[in-house]
Amino acid sequence: MTDLPQERRIVTAIPGPKSQELQARRLAAVAQGVGSVLPVFTARAGGGIVEDVDGNRLIDFGSGIAVTSVGASAEAVVRRASAQLADFTHTCFMVTPYEGYVEVAEALAELTPGEHAKKSALFNSGAEAVENAVKIARAYTKRQAVVVFDHGYHGRTNLTMALTAKNMPYKHGFGPFAPEVYRVPVAYGYRWPTGPQNAGPEAAAQAIDQISKQVGADNVAAIIIEPVLGEGGFIEPAKGFLPALSKFAADNGIVFVADEIQSGFCRTGQWFACEDEGIVPDLITTAKGIAGGLPLAAVTGRAEIMDAAHAGGLGGTYGGNPVACAGALGSIETMKALDLNARAKAIEATMKARLLAMADKFDVIGDVRGRGAMIAIELVKDRATKEPNPEATGALARACHQEGLLVLTCGTYGNVLRFLPPLVIGDDLLSEGLDIIEGALAAI
Ligand code: PLZ
Numbered sequence: 001m002t003d004l005p006q007e008r009r010i011v012t013a014i015p016g017p018k019s020q021e022l023q024a025r026r027l028a029a030v031a032q033g034v035g036s037v038l039p040v041f042t043a044r045a046g047g048g049i050v051e052d053v054d055g056n057r058l059i060d061f062g063s064g065i066a067v068t069s070v071g072a073s074a075e076a077v078v079r080r081a082s083a084q085l086a087d088f089t090h091t092c093f094m095v096t097p098y099e100g101y102v103e104v105a106e107a108l109a110e111l112t113p114g115e116h117a118k119k120s121a122l123f124n125s126g127a128e129a130v131e132n133a134v135k136i137a138r139a140y141t142k143r144q145a146v147v148v149f150d151h152g153y154h155g156r157t158n159l160t161m162a163l164t165a166k167n168m169p170y171k172h173g174f175g176p177f178a179p180e181v182y183r184v185p186v187a188y189g190y191r192w193p194t195g196p197q198n199a200g201p202e203a204a205a206q207a208i209d210q211i212s213k214q215v216g217a218d219n220v221a222a223i224i225i226e227p228v229l230g231e232g233g234f235i236e237p238a239k240g241f242l243p244a245l246s247k248f249a250a251d252n253g254i255v256f257v258a259d260e261i262q263s264g265f266c267r268t269g270q271w272f273a274c275e276d277e278g279i280v281p282d283l284i285t286t287a288k289g290i291a292g293g294l295p296l297a298a299v300t301g302r303a304e305i306m307d308a309a310h311a312g313g314l315g316g317t318y319g320g321n322p323v324a325c326a327g328a329l330g331s332i333e334t335m336k337a338l339d340l341n342a343r344a345k346a347i348e349a350t351m352k353a354r355l356l357a358m359a360d361k362f363d364v365i366g367d368v369r370g371r372g373a374m375i376a377i378e379l380v381k382d383r384a385t386k387e388p389n390p391e392a393t394g395a396l397a398r399a400c401h402q403e404g405l406l407v408l409t410c411g412t413y414g415n416v417l418r419f420l421p422p423l424v425i426g427d428d429l430l431s432e433g434l435d436i437i438e439g440a441l442a443a444i
Helices: 017-029 075-087 099-111 126-141 158-163 196-215 241-251 273-277 322-337 340-361 390-402 427-443
Strands: 042-046 049-052 057-060 118-123 145-149 181-184 220-225 255-259 283-286 297-302 365-371 374-379 408-410 416-419
Touching: 057 427, 075 322, 099 118, 099 297, 099 322, 118 126, 126 158, 126 220, 126 255, 126 283, 126 297, 145 196, 158 181, 181 196, 196 220, 196 241, 220 241, 241 255, 241 273, 322 340, 340 365, 340 374, 340 427, 374 390, 390 408, 390 416, 390 427
Parallel strands: 145 181, 145 220, 220 255, 255 283
Antiparallel strands: 042 049, 049 057, 118 297, 283 297, 365 374, 374 416, 408 416
């Protein structure tokens, strides 16, 4: 959407009258279990702007939860997906295959870490990719146990609810959950009792001890971790934690799975966040940023592991839909052409400088963290006790929304305000968004 002006504009109350009308219809017709952060109904979106049906233009610091890294109407995504739509919408790769799927698998082999032979399988959603990573790891290892971490998020299907740490809203009342899932500590530097400098080695030792004593390394099929934990609060595991867990997996024949569904595809300033510590995962799950907003997900990894599932054992009617594959090829083309890894690093520099200055002024900010364009502030009632402040977090988000800045919250304690701008956002919008955050902090 090249003609969408890249300017914030507020012309009605937020949400405006047309959005309110649609919201009334929505409440009558759509199940309440499906929520919305901000009920302004979208008319157009692109670059760093979401325009609503009342003509308001909001600055986008959410990217539809880390999806539209190339924007919500990137030229190459629209061009390739439209051409594919006109050719054919679907055949089902399991019936008669097509080239786009193969091209996406080739691109994933090229872009993911490691020089080993790799293969991929494509799916529709992040949760489906994680479920399939577990199927593949179990088929390969002939073991059953799966190890996940405190604050981890992996989806809303039955198995991925079991893998997800947080009860409300993801799991409450929806059990029983899939068995053979074990949760161990993660190196959450800001909240580690002996301080961030000790968190990496101490948390790794605790996690490995728990796995060894309570599960038995020989029973573990897979260790699954987000290299930067997303929904759990933008937690970067303290240095040394990921390498220790990855080495433990390798030493014990366990498949090490990096869930890069939120952190992947240039979001953190690398193609994949695990590259920052030189980790080469056995399997990597991707979705979100991969396809510029079209629904696509993948499991990519060592060819011998990926081939462990018997022929016909993996799939699904829509997995690797041709239009979504075309979108992915357009998204990857855009990331390379615009060097969006460099752009994510530039966004980090701008955001961290401004947010650290705000932390000097406002005690409510306990921590500023994140990488690339995956940045957050954790809000506390008291810097000494670090008591979480979800009320201030909600109030800040609402204040930003009223000013026309779309921000999201996250965190186990609901006290993290996270910023996920499209990587193509202009510098003016980025700094205007930061001004709004600063104004909101002053106001609350
Ligand atoms: N793994 C690391 O971040 C999705 C969830 C939003 P799906 N995160 C956004 C919500 O409240 O449902 C996610 C993720 C990580 C897996 C998933 C799941 O991806 O495409 O939402 O299934």
